[in-house]
Amino acid sequence: MKKFLLLSLLVLTIVTLSACQTAPTYDIVTTNYVQYDFARTIVGDKLRVGMVLKPGVEAHGYEPTPQNIITINKAKLFFYTSDIMEPWAKSSIETSNTLTIVVDMSTLVDVEAIDHHHDHEEVSTSSSSMKPTKLGVGDDDDHHDTDPHYWVDLIVAMQMVDIILEKIISIDPDNAAFYTQNAEELHHEIEELHEEIEHYFEHIDESNRVIFHAGHVNLAYFAARYHMSVVSLTEEYAPDGQPTAPQIIQMITRIEQSGHQVLFFEELSNPQVAQTIKTELASRNYTITLLLFHGLHNVSQAEFNAKVTYLSIMNQNFTNLKIALDPYKAVE
Numbered sequence: 001m002k003k004f005l006l007l008s009l010l011v012l013t014i015v016t017l018s019a020c021q022t023a024p025t026y027d028i029v030t031t032n033y034v035q036y037d038f039a040r041t042i043v044g045d046k047l048r049v050g051m052v053l054k055p056g057v058e059a060h061g062y063e064p065t066p067q068n069i070i071t072i073n074k075a076k077l078f079f080y081t082s083d084i085m086e087p088w089a090k091s092s093i094e095t096s097n098t099l100t101i102v103v104d105m106s107t108l109v110d111v112e113a114i115d116h117h118h119d120h121e122e123v124s125t126s127s128s129s130m131k132p133t134k135l136g137v138g139d140d141d142d143h144h145d146t147d148p149h150y151w152v153d154l155i156v157a158m159q160m161v162d163i164i165l166e167k168i169i170s171i172d173p174d175n176a177a178f179y180t181q182n183a184e185e186l187h188h189e190i191e192e193l194h195e196e197i198e199h200y201f202e203h204i205d206e207s208n209r210v211i212f213h214a215g216h217v218n219l220a221y222f223a224a225r226y227h228m229s230v231v232s233l234t235e236e237y238a239p240d241g242q243p244t245a246p247q248i249i250q251m252i253t254r255i256e257q258s259g260h261q262v263l264f265f266e267e268l269s270n271p272q273v274a275q276t277i278k279t280e281l282a283s284r285n286y287t288i289t290l291l292l293f294h295g296l297h298n299v300s301q302a303e304f305n306a307k308v309t310y311l312s313i314m315n316q317n318f319t320n321l322k323i324a325l326d327p328y329k330a331v332e
Contacts, residue, residue, distance in 0.1 A: 023070035026050035028168070031080040031089065032059055033299050034151045035105065037310045038164050039079065042182045046175050047168070050075075055304035058268055059297035064088055073097050076171045079164065082106035085148040103167055109150055109159045151296060153221035154194040157310065161187045189311055194225075197318055200329075201226045208328035211293075211321070212255050214274035215266035218295040233273065243273060252280050255288065262324035264293040268300065291320040 027047040030036040036051040043049060052068050053059060064072075069092050072078050078100050080089040093102055150156045165183035169176045201209065209228040213219060216234050223230045233243045233251050255263065255277070263278065265271040274290050281288055294313045 023067040023074070024050060025074045026071065027075060027171070028077040028079070029072050029075040030078075031086050032151075032297060034157070034160065034296050034310055035079040035081070035164065038157075038161050038186065039168065041186050041309070042161070042165055042168055042179050044178065044182060046178065047172060053298050055299055055301040056268060057298060059085065062086070064092055068092070073100060075100050077101050077103065077167055079103045079105060079167070081151075082148050084146050101167060101171065103163070105160060105163065106148070106150065108163045109156050147217065147220050149218045149295060149297075150221050152219060153225045154190055154197070154314065155225060156221065158187050158190050158194075161190065186311075190314075193311065193314060193318065197226060200318075200322065201228075203330045204325055204328055205330070209325065210258065210260065211262070211264060211324055212251065212258070212260060213264045213266070213293065214251070214271070214277060215264075215269060215295075218266065218297070219293060248273065248277060252277055256281060256284065256286050260324065261288050261327075262291055262320075263288050264291055264320070264324070267292065267294045267296075268298060289323070291323060293317050293320060 026049055028039050028043070028049045029052060030039060030049070031052045033051065033053070036049060040049040050071060052064060052072070053062060072092050073094050076099070078089075078093070080086045080103070082104060083089065083106070089104070090102070093100060151160065161183050165179055168179050172179075206227050209226065211223075211228065211230055213230050213232045215232060217230075217232045219230050219232075222228075231251070231254060233247055263274055265274040271290060278288050278290055294317055296310065296313055299308055299313075
């Protein structure tokens with residue numbers, strides 16, 4: 001028995017030492033790609049920024065590796081989305097760690113600023129209208145009913161830039177002017193895109209601001225900002241399981257009845273269900289186009305290598321959105 005315990009302790013020690021040796025070190029660690037992109041844009045070459053998620057990995061339900069935990073605890077700053085999106089985040093900080101500044105972004109963004117829009121939004125194929133619950137409200141058992149995807153709202157994204165800037169300056173005040181200039185430029189570019197989208201929607205009646213989405217509910221905050229309706233395939237705020245046959249049939253019927261000819265799918269997913277819907281509609285002599293609406297949970301390896309940004313992805317989303325809604329655009 002003693003030999004077994006000694007062997008187990010030896011294996012645990014080897015695993016721990018191996019994790020320490022392979023865990024990369026960064027000044028700033030983030031959980032999702034939006035935080036990562038904003039932080040790296042602000043710091044330039046002044047600080048090192050890393051992301052917990054590897055490119056191509058689904059964010060929902062992710063469990064950190066021992067290397068992730070070590071990397072987080074070596075960082076000066078750790079940004080995470082929310083306790084809903086990353087329930088492991090707080091517990092990943094070692095009790096002896098008093099140096100890493102831990103930032104739950106959901107507690108700092110002004111979610112209230114967009115809540116009043118949600119009454120205009122339908123977000124599922126269900127006959128009942130759903131709307132995102134405010135972050136941090138409700139018991140733990142209700143978290144599955146809470147929408148954590150606040151970053152798709154460009155107004156909130158600008159808030160995130162400002163928050164990240166403030167925290168970065170707190171760990172490196174000597175380069176505050178450099179960081180501030182980069183953050184202001186990024187903030188301005190996001191604001192310009194927001195104003196462009198707002199101007200576009202001024203020429204589309206609210207009754208025609210409808211898109212169909214073959215995925216989980218992750219566009220609610222974007223849709224709420226511009227008084228859109230998103231008809232999503234499922235009612236879930238996480239991509240858990242496969243949609244049911246009745247949900248697929250209902251989506252097919254609603255697209256056909258609507259006259260819309262674009263169906264959006266989400267990033268890092270197999271668009272097989274969207275293709276099934278397209279094929280079934282084609283058999284009814286109804287043609288649709290499949291387009292990506294990127295929810296920015298994470299990016300693919302190819303996107304990561306190409307250094308795509310929040311802005312480049314949201315610009316492409318806007319381009320695809322215009323393809324879907326231009327037929328309903330009033331003459332200017």
